Amino acid sequence: MLLKMVLKAIGRQRRKHYLIALTVGLGVSLATAMLGVMFDVGDKVNQELKSYGANLNIVPKGASMLGELYQTEDTAAEAENVNQENFIPEKELYKIKMIFWAYNIVDFAPYLSVPVEINGQKIILTGTWFNRHLKLPTGDEVDTGMTALKSWWKITGSPGDDGDTSGLLVGRDAAGRLGLKPGDSFSAKAKGKAVDLKVRGVFDSGGPDDGLIFAPLSLAQELSGQAGLVERVEVSALTTPENELARRAAANPGSLSRMEWDTWYCTAYISSIAYQLEEILPGARVKAIRQVAESEGAILTKIQLMMILLTVLTLLCSALAISNLVSAGIMERSVEIGLLKALGASDLSIMFLVLLELFLVALIGGVIGYLIGLGLAQLIGLTVFGASVPVKAAVIPLTCLMVLAVTTVGSLPALRSLLKLEATEVLHGR
Amino acid sequence: MSAILEIQNVSKIYGGVKALQNIQLLVPQGQWLAVMGPSGSGKTTLMNIIGCLDTPTSGRVIMDGLDLGSLSHSGLTAIRRESIGLIFQEFHLISYLTALENVMVAQYYHSLVDENEALEALAGVGLKERAKHLPRQLSGGEQQRVCIARALINHPKVILADEPTGNLDETNERLVMFILHRLHKQGSTIIMVTHAPDVAAHAERIIVLEHGRLASDRENNPVVSQPSEQKSADSRAEELNQNQKSEESFLAGTMAAV
Ligand SMILES: Nc1ncnc2c1ncn2[C@@H]1O[C@H](COP(=O)(O)OP(=O)(O)OP(=O)(O)O)[C@@H](O)[C@H]1O
Ligand SMILES: [Mg+2]
Numbered sequence: 001m002l003l004k005m006v007l008k009a010i011g012r013q014r015r016k017h018y019l020i021a022l023t024v025g026l027g028v029s030l031a032t033a034m035l036g037v038m039f040d041v042g043d044k045v046n047q048e049l050k051s052y053g054a055n056l057n058i059v060p061k062g063a064s065m066l067g068e069l070y071q072t073e074d075t076a077a078e079a080e081n082v083n084q085e086n087f088i089p090e091k092e093l094y095k096i097k098m099i100f101w102a103y104n105i106v107d108f109a110p111y112l113s114v115p116v117e118i119n120g121q122k123i124i125l126t127g128t129w130f131n132r133h134l135k136l137p138t139g140d141e142v143d144t145g146m147t148a149l150k151s152w153w154k155i156t157g158s159p160g161d162d163g164d165t166s167g168l169l170v171g172r173d174a175a176g177r178l179g180l181k182p183g184d185s186f187s188a189k190a191k192g193k194a195v196d197l198k199v200r201g202v203f204d205s206g207g208p209d210d211g212l213i214f215a216p217l218s219l220a221q222e223l224s225g226q227a228g229l230v231e232r233v234e235v236s237a238l239t240t241p242e243n244e245l246a247r248r249a250a251a252n253p254g255s256l257s258r259m260e261w262d263t264w265y266c267t268a269y270i271s272s273i274a275y276q277l278e279e280i281l282p283g284a285r286v287k288a289i290r291q292v293a294e295s296e297g298a299i300l301t302k303i304q305l306m307m308i309l310l311t312v313l314t315l316l317c318s319a320l321a322i323s324n325l326v327s328a329g330i331m332e333r334s335v336e337i338g339l340l341k342a343l344g345a346s347d348l349s350i351m352f353l354v355l356l357e358l359f360l361v362a363l364i365g366g367v368i369g370y371l372i373g374l375g376l377a378q379l380i381g382l383t384v385f386g387a388s389v390p391v392k393a394a395v396i397p398l399t400c401l402m403v404l405a406v407t408t409v410g411s412l413p414a415l416r417s418l419l420k421l422e423a424t425e426v427l428h429g430r
Numbered sequence: 431m432s433a434i435l436e437i438q439n440v441s442k443i444y445g446g447v448k449a450l451q452n453i454q455l456l457v458p459q460g461q462w463l464a465v466m467g468p469s470g471s472g473k474t475t476l477m478n479i480i481g482c483l484d485t486p487t488s489g490r491v492i493m494d495g496l497d498l499g500s501l502s503h504s505g506l507t508a509i510r511r512e513s514i515g516l517i518f519q520e521f522h523l524i525s526y527l528t529a530l531e532n533v534m535v536a537q538y539y540h541s542l543v544d545e546n547e548a549l550e551a552l553a554g555v556g557l558k559e560r561a562k563h564l565p566r567q568l569s570g571g572e573q574q575r576v577c578i579a580r581a582l583i584n585h586p587k588v589i590l591a592d593e594p595t596g597n598l599d600e601t602n603e604r605l606v607m608f609i610l611h612r613l614h615k616q617g618s619t620i621i622m623v624t625h626a627p628d629v630a631a632h633a634e635r636i637i638v639l640e641h642g643r644l645a646s647d648r649e650n651n652p653v654v655s656q657p658s659e660q661k662s663a664d665s666r667a668e669e670l671n672q673n674q675k676s677e678e679s680f681l682a683g684t685m686a687a688v
Contacts, residue, residue, distance in 0.1 A: 001538040004531065005524075012526040339522045342483060343580075344511020345539040346504060424483045427522060428474055428592075 006357045013329055020325050020358065021365030024403060027318025028366045031311045031402050032373025032395060037380050038307040039392045054108070054149060054234035056274055057287045058096075062086040087229035088284050090217065094134050096235060097142050099276040104238040104268045109146040110230035112220040116213075117189040118178050118197075125168070125190070125213045127220020127230075130160030146214065149236055150205065157182025157201030162216045167200040171210035175202045190223040233284075235277070239270040241300060246271050250288070315406050322410030326358060330414045330421075337418060338426030347419055354418065358407050366403035370396070433492075434459040434587060434619050435480065440489030442475050442642075449475040451642040453489070462610070462620045462652070464633035471639040473623045474592055480621060481514050481590045482506040494587055511540050515581030517591035521573040523565040529576045530561040533583050540584040551579040555609055571602025578609055589613065591622040595629055607632050 010017050088110075096108050112127045129145040136142065147159055160169040170180050180186070185198040197215075204210065221227050240246075249256055249264045250271035256264060264272050274286040330337065340350055374391060381389035435457040442450040449472045457463055465473050478484035479491060482498060485506075491498040493513065501509065523532045533548040552561050555575035557568075565573055574594065581589060591610070595603040611632065614620055624630050631653045638646040 001531075001534055001543045005527065005535065005538075008526045008531075335522060336524055339524070340535070340539065341507070342481070342510065342516055342522075343536050343539050344507055344514075346507050349539065422483075424478045427483075427518060427520070 002353065002356070006353065006360065009333075009357055010361060013332070016325055016329050016332075017361045020322055020361050021368070023318050023321045023325065024362045024365030024406060025369035025372065027315050027406055028369030028399055028402060029372035029376055030314045032370050032399055033376035033380060034307045034311040034314070035395050035398055036374065036377035036389050036392065037384075038304050038311075039394065040377075040381065040389045054236045055239065055270060055289050056235035056237055056277065057289055058088065058108075058233035058235060058277060058281065058284045059287065060086050060088050060231065061283055061285050087226060087231055088233065088281065090221075090228050090230050092281060093230070093233060094136055095280045096233070096277060097134065097136055097140070097144075098138065099273070099280055100266070101237070101268050101273050101276060104273065106236045106238060107144050107149045108233055108235040109144065109149050110217060111232045111234070112217060112224065112226060112230045114190060114220050114224035116195075116223065118180075118186060118213075121178060123174060123178065123213060125188075125215055125220060125223065127215050127217040128160075129217055130162050130169075130214075132162060149234060150203075150209070152206070153209075154204045155201045156203075157199065159201060160214060160216070161200065162218075164200065165216050165219050165222075166195075166197050167216070168197055169214040170199050170202050171212045171214075172202055172204045173210040174213055175199070177211075191225070193223075195223065235286075237270065237273050238268060239273065240268045242269060242271075245269075249275075315402055319406045319410040322358075322362075322407060323413050326354075326411045326414040327417060330354070330418055334421055334426045337421055338423040341421070341423040342427060350418060351415055354415070355408075355411065358411055359404070362403050362407040366399060370399050373399075432459050433457060434461075434494055435621075436490075436492040437480075438490040438492070440476075440479065440486040440491060442472070442479065442484070443487045448642050450479070450486070450639075453642075453644055455637070455644070455647075457619065457621065460614075460617050460619055461635060462614045462633045463622065464630035464636045464650070465621065465623045465639065466625070466627075466630055466636060467639035467645070472642040473639055475642075476639065477590050477592050477621065477623055480588070481516060482510045512584070513587040515584070515586035515589040517574070517578055517581050517589065517594045519593035519596040521565070521570075521577045521597075523573055523576055523580075525565055528562050528564055529557060529568065529572075529579075532565070532576055533580045536580045536583050548579075548583060551583050552576070554582070555579045556605075569602070571598050571605060574598060574602065574606055575609070578606065582613070587619060589618055589620045591620065593623055593625065595624065595626065603629065 090110060093108070093110055097105055099105070109128050113124050114127070115122060116125045117123075131143060131145040131147045134142050134144065145162070155169070158167075161167055170178070175181065180199050180202070182199050182201050185196065188195055188197050217230065221229065242250075245256075245260060245264055246267075246269035249261075249269070253261065253264075253275060265275070266272075270288045274288050277286040278284060337350060340353075341347075345353075377389045377391075381387055433456050435455070437453050437455040437457075440450055440453045441448065453476065465476065467473055475484070479486050480493075482501075485499070493509065496509070498506065498509065523529075524535065527535065529552060530545070530548055533551055534543045534545065537543045537548060549558060549561055552558050555578055557572060557575055557579070560568060560572060565576070568576065574597070578594075581591075589610075594610075595606055598606060607629065610620060610622070620633075622629075622633060630636050631650065633650055634652055636646075636648055636650050637644060
């Protein structure tokens with residue numbers, strides 16, 4: 001009987017119920033999209049941010065003692081009388097992709113710098129992997145190198161090529177200072193020897209890198225006489241935002257209990273990834289470029305906060321609209337409700353009737369809205385992050401809760417007027 | 431005869447308006463009482479108070495030994511559900527439910543729905559064949575009969591009818607009076623508000639309100655509405671019009687009883 005009444009009532013106020021379903025649908029679709037993106041935004045933003053550079057720096061144990069002065073000429077001069085302690089063997093680098101969190105290592109690139117003289121001016125030439133294809137002992141194959149690591153660089157001319165051992169990628173400032181442009185060939189001097197080089201491309205990094213010159217690693221090794229060695233590796237890793245545990249571990253891994261240590265080791269904190277890299281490269285020291293890592297976490301939290309805020313606002317708007325519609329519906333049906341009261345229906349049972357009707361309609365709107373929301377999430381994913389957003393199961397119960405909350409909150413004022421409605425007033429037309 | 435309803439010194443004041451002033455009334459079980467009086471004299475106010483839809487400003491109402499003043503809001507709702515049958519001038523049927531469903535709504539809020547019982551109630555007012563019709567597909571008289579069937583479905587102790595024939599033509603008025611006569615015969619207590627003296631003439635007792643006061647209270651020799659040849663022809667013409675056998679037999683039964 002109840003269901004019959006509800007269904008017939010829905011059928012009667014069809015327009016109003018369409019509108020309610022539409023409102024719920026709109027709210028839910030936006031909220032679903034927001035939540036869908038929010039759950040996924042952690043990975044997406046990390047992926048986005050990693051393209052703005054590396055967050056880990058691997059240096060040899062010996063070199064790290066010298067601080068971060070490796071780019072100065074002093075270091076380069078000292079490099080002549082350093083031992084193996086100050087370098088990392090190039091052939092060890094594949095191990096970076098074999099740690100526990102290998103799949104979180106998005107990219108890495110080694111560096112070896114050597115001072116050269118071009119057109120009578122001294123400048124540092126840095127050898128690197130532009131784009132190296134690696135075959136791992138596990139059978140996996142990966143591509144890595146500076147091109148991917150510095151994906152935001154704008155290059156005029158051709159990009160760097162590991163096979164072109166005399167081809168350089170020159171920073172915008174360096175090119176200006178040396179008077180070079182893409183395609184130029186010239187002779188340079190390194191350690192007294194002359195070498196013929198050419199400019200493949202000029203890059204604009206928007207940062208201090210613009211004063212540098214990059215070359216294939218093999219050229220730098222040849223010029224510096226450090227065959228098979230690199231002096232630094234930049235690594236870009238997807239990381240979990242730091243928390244208290246990660247900070248304690250970073251300060252002193254020994255201070256953790258066994259369980260904490262396991263948790264830490266098996267979470268992609270920047271400190272645990274650094275720790276694992278040191279495990280696998282015994283001669284190296286791994287430093288987190290901490291500012292980047294922490295700002296990643298902060299931005300992420302802010303973006304997620306904003307999404308939650310927008311979701312709440314959207315739902316609030318839906319609730320408001322619903323509240324209007326439901327109130328109007330109750331007004332329209334005041335005689336009917338008065339009659340039910342006169343027949344002896346309790347306030348509770350009438351509220352139940354009204355809510356049941358509303359929830360049924362809202363549910364339909366919610367399901368449709370959810371489906372639209374999934375589509376919307378994909379759209380946001382594709383336009384903002386250039387990748388689809390996987391559906392998280394957690395969104396479904398959350399959506400149900402949202403529908404429930406929105407309709408309940410939205411119908412509160414109507415329910416209040418329903419309680420206050422006097423049967424005598426409506427039945428005698430006063 | 432025991433009193434089903436006792437009204438002691440009841441007043442109702444709306445703001446400055448004294449809708450009822452010191453009403454004293456004793457209604458014995460099974461009595462058919464007509465309430466008359468000019469517009470605004472407080473008839474509806476009195477019915478609302480008896481029907482537990484409203485509470486008096488002062489005074490006591492005792493129904494079947496129970497002091498209504500001692501009841502909570504939900505207690506009054508329960509009395510309404512259990513003991514009162516309401517018949518409205520405006521019928522107040524739910525527009526999107528069929529005649530049958532309108533009767534069943536009252537069952538639903540009272541106890542359990544029983545479609546057969548509801549159908550019987552409709553048959554009792556001669557509408558068995560119209561059970562599946564929506565209110566707008568029924569004439570005013572038919573709607574009023576659905577309203578009566580709904581009022582009776584839970585076997586109320588008191589039937590309250592506020593101008594039950596106010597919106598009806600003579601033929602339908604007569605039909606409704608037949609039904610009330612039958613209910614009265616079966617022992618129901620009926621309190622009926624009316625403007626029309628010929629309607630009031632059916633009651634055993636007539637009280638008149640004026641400015642919220644009880645102006646007169648007299649016994650009445652109820653008209654035994656022995657339908658004249660003309661009237662019965664009218665009724666039959668209507669039934670035949672509707673071509674409903676059940677209604678015919680219902681009317682025949684009713685008239686035999688009256
Ligand atoms: N809710 C209310 N608020 C204010 N005044 C009211 C209210 N209900 C009734 N009244 C007043 O109380 C008086 C009695 O009203 P009531 O409806 O009982 O009259 P009535 O005898 O039923 O009239 P009618 O024959 O026109 O139906 C009137 O003056 C009316 O204006
Ligand atoms: Mg009235």
